Amino acid sequence: MKNIFKFFLIIIPFVSFYSIADVHVIVHPSNDAIIKKLDVKKIFLGKTTNFKNGKLAIPINLSDEIDIRTIFNMKILSRTNSQVARAWSKIEFTNTGTPPSEKTATEVIELIANNPNMIGYIDSQYITTKNVKVVLTIK
Amino acid sequence: MEIKLSTVALAVSLLIPFQGAHAVETKITGFGSIIGTTLLSDEGYWVKHPSGAGLYDEDVGFDIKEESLLGIQGAIKFNNKLSVTAQIISRGQDDYNPDIEQFFVSYNATNNWNLKLGKIRNPIYLFSDSMDVHYSFGWLRTPSTSYSLSASFIEGLSAMYQGDILGISNRTIFSYGRANKDPDPFLTELFTRRNFTSKFGNGEKDPSTGEYYPLIKHKNDIKDAFGISTEFYIDDWTLHLAFMEAGGEHDVKTYSNGSTFDEIYDNRDFYDVAIRYDDGNWMFIAEWNQYVEVYSSSYLTIGKYLDDWQFLLTKGNFDGEVVLANGFKPPNSGQEFSDTLTASVRYDIAPSIALKTELVYFENDGSLIVTDQDGDKKIESTILSVGINFIF
Numbered sequence: 001m002k003n004i005f006k007f008f009l010i011i012i013p014f015v016s017f018y019s020i021a022d023v024h025v026i027v028h029p030s031n032d033a034i035i036k037k038l039d040v041k042k043i044f045l046g047k048t049t050n051f052k053n054g055k056l057a058i059p060i061n062l063s064d065e066i067d068i069r070t071i072f073n074m075k076i077l078s079r080t081n082s083q084v085a086r087a088w089s090k091i092e093f094t095n096t097g098t099p100p101s102e103k104t105a106t107e108v109i110e111l112i113a114n115n116p117n118m119i120g121y122i123d124s125q126y127i128t129t130k131n132v133k134v135v136l137t138i139k
Numbered sequence: 140m141e142i143k144l145s146t147v148a149l150a151v152s153l154l155i156p157f158q159g160a161h162a163v164e165t166k167i168t169g170f171g172s173i174i175g176t177t178l179l180s181d182e183g184y185w186v187k188h189p190s191g192a193g194l195y196d197e198d199v200g201f202d203i204k205e206e207s208l209l210g211i212q213g214a215i216k217f218n219n220k221l222s223v224t225a226q227i228i229s230r231g232q233d234d235y236n237p238d239i240e241q242f243f244v245s246y247n248a249t250n251n252w253n254l255k256l257g258k259i260r261n262p263i264y265l266f267s268d269s270m271d272v273h274y275s276f277g278w279l280r281t282p283s284t285s286y287s288l289s290a291s292f293i294e295g296l297s298a299m300y301q302g303d304i305l306g307i308s309n310r311t312i313f314s315y316g317r318a319n320k321d322p323d324p325f326l327t328e329l330f331t332r333r334n335f336t337s338k339f340g341n342g343e344k345d346p347s348t349g350e351y352y353p354l355i356k357h358k359n360d361i362k363d364a365f366g367i368s369t370e371f372y373i374d375d376w377t378l379h380l381a382f383m384e385a386g387g388e389h390d391v392k393t394y395s396n397g398s399t400f401d402e403i404y405d406n407r408d409f410y411d412v413a414i415r416y417d418d419g420n421w422m423f424i425a426e427w428n429q430y431v432e433v434y435s436s437s438y439l440t441i442g443k444y445l446d447d448w449q450f451l452l453t454k455g456n457f458d459g460e461v462v463l464a465n466g467f468k469p470p471n472s473g474q475e476f477s478d479t480l481t482a483s484v485r486y487d488i489a490p491s492i493a494l495k496t497e498l499v500y501f502e503n504d505g506s507l508i509v510t511d512q513d514g515d516k517k518i519e520s521t522i523l524s525v526g527i528n529f530i531f
Contacts, residue, residue: 038374047372048308049250049301056250078375078419082447082487089530090275093170093212094260094268095224095245096299096310 022124023072025136026109028116031055035119035135041077043119044100045084046091051119060111060120063102068123075138076121164216171210172273174280174526175203181520183509184501186280187287188270193280195522196509204231206280206526210271212241220247228271240271240292251302258294262312262368265379265413265426267291274528277422277449278483279497282438284455285426293318293364304371311369318361356393361385379413379426407431420444422451434459434475447488453481477503477518492529499524 025040027033033051042048043057051057062069073084091097103111108120113131127134178184178195186193186206193206208230216222226241243257260268270281270291295316302309366383385406413426422444427437438455459475462468483497503509503518511518 041374042308042372048303050303052303054250054302080419080444080447080487081490082493083419083444085490085530086275089170089272090266090269092168093210093226093272093275093530094262095241095243095255096268096301096312 021068021071023068023075023121023138024124024127024134025076025119025121025138026112026132026134027119028112028114029131029133030116031119031133031135037076037136037138040119040136044072044077045079045087046097046099049097056117058115058118059100060108060118061100061102062108062121063104068105068121072121072138076136162218166214166216167211168214168531169209169211170272170274170528170530172206172208172526172528173203174206174273174524175201176206176522176524177201179521179523182512182518184499184520184522185509186283188280188283193283194509206524207231208271209235210240221245251300253299253301255297255299256295258292259297259314259316261291261293261314261318261364261366261383263291263366263381263383263409263411264428265377265411265415265424272530273495273526274491274493274530277442277451277485277495278440278453278481279495279524279526282426282440282453282455282479282481284457284477284479285428285436285438287436292320293366295364308372309369310372311367314364314366314368316364318359318364320359320361321357356391358391360389360391362389375416375418377413377415377417379411379415381409381411383409407433422449433461438479447486449483449485449487451481451483451485453479453483455479455481475503477501491531492527495524495526495528497524497526498522 025035027035031051033039033053033055035051039048039052043051044059044061049057062072070081073079073081077084079087088097088099092099103120105122105126108122109126109132112118112120176193176195176199178197178199183194183196185195188206195202195205199205208228210226210228212224212226214222214224222245224241224243224245225239227237228240229235229237239258241258241260243255243259246254248254262268264270264281264286266276266281267286268291269275270286273280293314293316295314297312297314299313300309300311362385364383364385366381368379368381370380371378388406408431409428410431411426411428413424415425416423420443422440422442424440425437427435429435434457436455436457436459438453440451440453442449442451455478457475457477457479460468479502480500481497483495486494488494499522501518501520501522504516509518509520
């Protein structure tokens with residue numbers, strides 16, 4: 001019994017760490033579209049290709065921060081990573097859209113800073129630049 | 140097999156000659172399924188998909204070839220607006236001979252409009268344009284009661300709109316063209332049982348002599364096909380509406396004695412309505428379609444996600460009998476009134492590969508192809524399938 005208690009004492013801090021990781025949805029500073037959680041969900045599930053202001057929306061996924069990507073998928077898209085992959089496979093092979101490209105957090109920031117059409121998400125530790133605008137934060 | 144795989148490799152390599160040319164991007168992706176099925180009880184079951192694959196009776200045993208397939212898609216992107224895409228599928232049913240199932244040039248005219256020209260998938264069903272990508276849905280196969288129409292592609296052009304209509308996200312595809320193809324095995328059976336294809340029958344009665352000659356070639360040409368398919372996305376809900384009308388249908392049959400026989404069919408309209416809910420926890424799909432004067436079918440699926448698992452229960456119904464608007468029933472027409480109950484389980488091994496199993500109970504009064512063997516005037520069959528679906 002004590003061992004089980006110790007196990008939870010060791011595990012809980014790690015679980016808590018992931019549960020409180022903040023995910024920031026970012027766009028180009030000039031992007032004036034109203035972007036809510038549902039809009040992000042639609043864009044990252046391929047149900048729309050535009051922001052609310054009618055401009056093209058190009059989503060970018062994280063390639064290296066798998067934990068942040070999982071949190072983003074679970075908390076914003078309400079999907080597991082496999083469910084998201086499944087949704088995009090339908091879109092890709094029916095040629096009705098293009099799955100998000102996968103980039104590192106640094107690349108995501110750099111791309112969005114230079115492209116008003118792009119939208120991505122990053123971990124709190126990368127919020128060090130003024131070249132992108134945070135439109136949504138999920139705790 | 141080596142020759143066939145090398146044919147696929149060759150076809151794919153043809154899509155990459157521009158590698159290295161500046162500003163041209165190439166992308167190779169693919170999908171596949173290995174599906175094994177066995178008949179557990181009674182006479183048999185025919186999946187009745189457009190390819191005609193999936194005929195399982197007691198002679199088949201455990202079959203791992205009929206529905207297995209490998210698809211490879213290559214895209215060449217010349218710039219942000221212009222690209223060429225080809226999709227090749229090798230089906231076990233066809234001894235894995237590769238077939239180009241999509242081949243088109245695509246042009247993004249605006250943020251909202253995309254134009255395609257070539258051989259294009261016809262999105263008449265909720266899953267018709269993705270029914271070969273088994274990885275993309277929870278079932279092992281799309282419900283066969285409702286996915287039997289073979290007009291799954293057209294050679295022509297399409298215009299796709301993606302944008303908001305009254306604040307609701309919408310994707311609408313207009314298509315126009317023709318489909319010159321092998322005949323639909325299932326509809327051939329339903330229309331007139333005389334039309335045995337070489338795949339399922341031994342021959343054809345020559346209408347000019349009344350003698351039986353083997354049918355050696357049969358092409359079905361659907362001309363002036365116009366379709367519109369629209370989907371509305373409201374949060375986790377999807378509403379799908381589709382309509383297709385063909386301006387003419389022409390069957391050309393060639394017999395072993397060299398004679399040919401042409402048949403012109405009247406036009407019939409096709410409608411499909413589907414509603415889907417999927418919140419990542421629970422999912423629900425209801426789809427109904429009607430091929431006017433030929434059949435109507437529907438199914439209802441309820442599913443539950445549990446981490447990497449998904450459990451689905453599907454009830455399907457098919458009501459098929461050729462009755463023309465004036466009440467005339469063509470002689471020798473087939474009938475099929477069937478109900479299916481399907482239990483499916485999906486396990487996502489990793490984000491790009493899934494393991495599935497599916498149990499189908501099939502009840503039929505007047506089956507085509509599969510006939511009553513035990514004299515109880517009913518087909519009551521159970522089949523079990525397992526499959527691995529993947530994308531890359």
